[in-house]
Amino acid sequence: MERWHTRIGNVDVMRVEEMLTPGFDPAFLFPDYDPEVLKEHPQLAQANFFDQASGKLMSSMHSWMLRVGRHVILIDTACGNDKVRTHPAFQRFHLLHKPYLDCLAEYGVQPEDVTLVINTHLHVDHVGWNTRLRNGVWVPTFPNARYIMGRAELAHWRDPEGGLKVHPMGAEVLVDSVNPVINAGLVDLIDVNDDVLPGISVRAMSGHTAGQLAVHVESGGQRALFTGDAFHQPMQVYRPDWSSRFCEQRAQANATRRALFEQAAETDAILFPAHAGKPHAGRIRRRASGYVFDPLDPHL
Ligand SMILES: [Zn+2]
DSSP: OOOOEEEETTEEEEEEEEEEEEOOOHHHHOTTOOTHHHHHOGGGGSTTTEETTTTEEEEEEEEEEEEETTEEEEEOOOSOSSOOOOSGGGGGGTTOOOOHHHHHHHTTOOGGGOOEEEOSSOOTTTSGGGEEEETTEEEESSTTOEEEEEHHHHHHHHSTTSHHHHOTTHHHHIIIIIHHHHHTTOEEEEOTTOEEETTEEEEEOTTSSTTOEEEEEEETTEEEEEOTTSOSSTHHHHOTTOOOTTOSSHHHHHHHHHHHHHHHHHHTOEEEOSSOOTTOOEEEEEETTEEEEEEOOOOO
8 A cells, every 4th residue: 555645734635545456447437438538638548547458447446534633534435345245347346355444554543543434425435444344243443433424315325216226236335334334323414515624514516426425625725625426537527528327317417527627627626536546636727628637746
């Protein structure tokens, strides 16, 4: 694991890696995919974003960790160990044994030290480390943390006409990674624009899921947005109308993505997506023909 660190004002940001591997074939992930994009933008064909050997996009699974004052905050919790994932598209996430908690420890953080966990949405690769297996039972990995979930997002997955109708494979995720932390009394539900802490709030980022949230950080005159899966890959900065096959509402996801890029370019906010290859975060610059992804140079 490579240590990764930057600062947003007085907020330290680190990346806690679960895995960094070739992921999906872009033609599978993006139904509208056109390989011309790799020729038009050579940045996207570089090894950090695209694995030439397999023809797959480099895919990171990680948490973003924020430290501010006494708080240790994890944004999204990747896939988790020991979880049975039966869907063919999710074989990469099936029965993992990854050293995620060792990575956390390399930053001097033990599970008991985490004070807040924020799930941007309740997909398989964003809630996994919410729990771990102990003596055959799923228990909260972070016993002293409050877990923050979107009220609308949770309701969406509990509604028989909601998320599970589009993605039935979410049912096993609720059972092993969401319900145990709710049953342990650790979950606080949050609404769009609510403050989490001074300078840290949640914003609507709907479309990928109906109730997806982004985490907005403003400190020392700097801004950042932890964007969940509003975009999966830097490729989408150049093709904002390419939603992934896992986006529930593609038209809404496209509109959200365009608005996000416009706002990020306008405010110079650093975007921290959930799956981009190295360096995993960046800014959006506006160009006559659209937007450019400007990778961040973290202080490793
Ligand atoms: Zn994801």
